Amino acid sequence: MRGSRPAPATPELEATSRTPVPAAGASSADAAWRLVEEGFDLAREHEIESLFTISNGYIGVRGSLAEGSAFSAPAAFIAGIFGRRPAPDAMPERVAAPDPLRLRIAVEGEELRLDRGKALEHRRVFDLKRGLLWREWRHRTPAGRVTRIRELRLASLADRHLLLQALELEPVNYSGRIEVVAWIERPESAAPHASPLPALRPVPPDPADEGDHTPPRLALRAEGSGAVVAYAVKSELRPADGPGVAPEVETRPGRVAERWTFTARLGSRYRLTRVVAVRTSRDAEEPAEAAAAHLARTGPGDAGRIVREHVEAWRERWRAADVEVDGDPSAQRALRFACHHLIGAANPDDERVSISARLLTGGIYKGHVFWDVEIYMLPFYIHTHPPTARALLMYRYHTLPAAREKARALGWRGALYAWESTDTGEEATPRAVLAPDGVLVPIRNGEQEDHISAAVAYAVWQYWRATGDVRFLLDAGAEILLETARFWASRGEWGEDGRYHIRHVIGPDEYHEDVDDSAYTNLMAQWNLERALEAAGLLRERWPGRWRELERRLGIEPEELRAWDDVAAAMYTGFDPRTGLFEQFRGYHDLEDVDPAEYASGAGPADILLGRERTRRSKVIKQADVVLLLYLLWDRFPPEVREANFRYYEPRCAHGSSLSPSIHALVAARLGDMALAMRYFRQAAEIDLANNMGNAAGGVHAAALGGLWQAAVFGFGGLRFTDGGPELEPRLPPGWRALRFPIQWRGQNYCMDTDEARKGEEAEP
């Protein structure tokens, strides 16, 4: 069944505002493109800040109130900027950089804050389509003065080093003295979710430097790494009908501030426009100077252009990524929320960073990178923006040395990627955690969760298959495939049964550690070996020069390739043809069968409610494990095997990970169980967007967002790739009239439409 057609010629751009700054509140009309937070709920502020983070893959600035509150956690996160605290065994951690959009406004000495006086009107609107965060606020001070404020902010997708903040202020019922202070300051304490993050210390000015220090700038150095973050800012405050007001600039180590004091007239509007440039030691030798130089080319007078270019950049990305759901506004909004944050999470121009588990929206997870990228997020980029996918895979290529070293240190060959990695690719997984029940829990993922190497190989192959990017395959992808295959061939051991066994691992189900012959790990390893052999054959046939070079450099002998073939053929899978089931790991079927639903609770994870030890001795699983395997290697399994394994493992899954519901939705949809698919889809959609769990307080869940997109596209849409190109086998939930999404495949753009697929099917004789 086909449901695709080649993409139309580039459509006319919609009309954009020609005003210097779009009129406040002019957000995309369709509610399915907006998140709106009406009023102010202090208890939810951390979540709102995460959800409303403006991000462009280089920098993310949390959606904090400019003036702050009793529960604000303002911060900016810059990709690739790590520090290290001065503690033994301290791991690299991404620093929390200053939020450069802080403002304080005082009217006749009374500071405008939501916890003082009365907010007559307050709302924040996140325009997902255009990547704009709006704030509309009308406030009455204790003295009775009413001020209207509208604020717009963006992290430019067109120029990733630029942030824009535009504020319009209007005294509604008074004339009087207003003071506005805008500042950028080194954080006094760690960002939320502390264990504290590495500190940032002011970079002292060069005593010999007598140069002009306009525009104002601030440079901070991360402890333990020396990485430098620098901001420069150009600001302008002017009334609608008059000349600008000059600021007083205050600088001291760790802080730069601009202060405007003026007498405002009743009914007049005053506009503050700030353009902030951000540079780091990763992209400039002298970041502060580079940031200042960046502003030589742009400033507040260019605000309209900055907005237009930013909006246009978002339009381009949405043209290639928007998933349209006809018939379910809630699902529509959740998918756009997911796609928005995925688009804003990655920088296609930076091959030395990847995406952390909470994107650039929060400090939890310390900026560390997991297999979440390759399995959960990369498909989105592969099919909507291949350059981003390529950059993310190149990160894995650039961190191959660290992966080789990890394997070597553990006595194996090839490449074993770190379970948690940072900029260097070294293993950064903590070794233990003190849980709130007082138990010191050892963390073994860094030692045993080896399936990440196969995940990287899987992503490489999916990218190659989808793009035909020869340059990538030759320069990077083949080497990743070969080295990860080499790892698997060294990792296991031959048993007396003549099978190849991989022991002492953790599969995706992390409730069970130190298991043998994880079906997921073994089959993905088998697949990895097969693809490496396929790649070797391809290179040998089509690019023999490159193959010889790799052979020589990696020391690959023909016997080794034959050994890989033997290992793959003999891999122990745990499959029982009588039942059609894969045993999740050796001995799984002997465990106690506990129904997670008895312990299912919105009030805690299953392993805590059941107890860690009992969970370990039970069949309760943390997340999609064999079910994930069914999806990833779908065509290797006959329909009855997929059905049997899903029906067996799905009821035993406690979904203790946010990575789980979306995969269950996808597989359920493919199997035609629409009620179950929809239940899991909604569960996945609510992980960040529900308002009663606080899940998003530490940042939005990147893998869940990527999984949600996959559930829609590969699950409900039934997207498959054949020799003839992409096709749909849709299984839409009740109420979904149609599903439409763009896909890129081998250099072509396709518009997939389940409605057309249905029409095509109806038209077939």
Place this chain on the structure above:
Amino acid sequence: MKIESVVVPLDGTLPALAAVPVANALADTVGATLHLLHVCERPRRQAALLRSLGLSPEEMEGFVLDQRTGRPAQGILRYAGELRHPTVVICTHTGMEKPRGAIGSVAEEVILGAHCPVVLVQPERGLEPWALRRILLPHDGTPATTAAMDPAGDLAELTGAEVLVVYVAAPGEPAPTEPGSFAAPRYLDQPQHEWPAWASEFISRMSALGHPTSEVQLTLLMAAGDPGEQIVRVSREHESDLVVLAWHGSWEPRRAATMKRVIREAHCPVLLVRAARPRRGE
């Protein structure tokens, strides 16, 4: 929580006197006046009343002795209502025939009718002196409960007591629906990151929404199981001197089960603080 008056109802029985050391220490801590109250059918002369209560004039230094007529619970509530910022400290029961863990009818009626905090004391603790070093603060993660937690913070500031916040994950219990709630993490993708983050977020929410002070030492502990049972267990294991419970005003069997169990089984006094009913979520 402002306390200017501490009211101790005495019915003339020895068990009832168990509330006096707790009330006295509490009044000393907050600088409140201690009121000993007797509600009876017919008023008595003060000397006779003192004797009947087992007290001497010398022991009355710093106390106020009052009596009211009528039904005991109503008399207690009316009296408390006449005072500024009262707190009632009352024994759970005084009838000798009642087993340990009972809640007497007068105590129950006072709990239901009071608009001020009520401290419940088990008569089994006798006249043992009481000092506040450790406060146990069960918390269900809802903003409504946080808003009622000021008393614990205030007392901790005054006494330097440690505050142990305990969150109980109860199997089968649904997540709270009140917007802004913060229950145990539903998803623990990587515990090495999620647990420290959850604990920090929980405490910082409490501090920001409830008692925003950096002077109080707060520790968070999670338990799993029946909430009442776990609160009692933790209070015993950590030698708490006071359990502070937010109470949303319902005495119906299912709704008040945790509170009743804690009152009955805790080894230390229990302070009940009225909390607003949780807002309903979407």
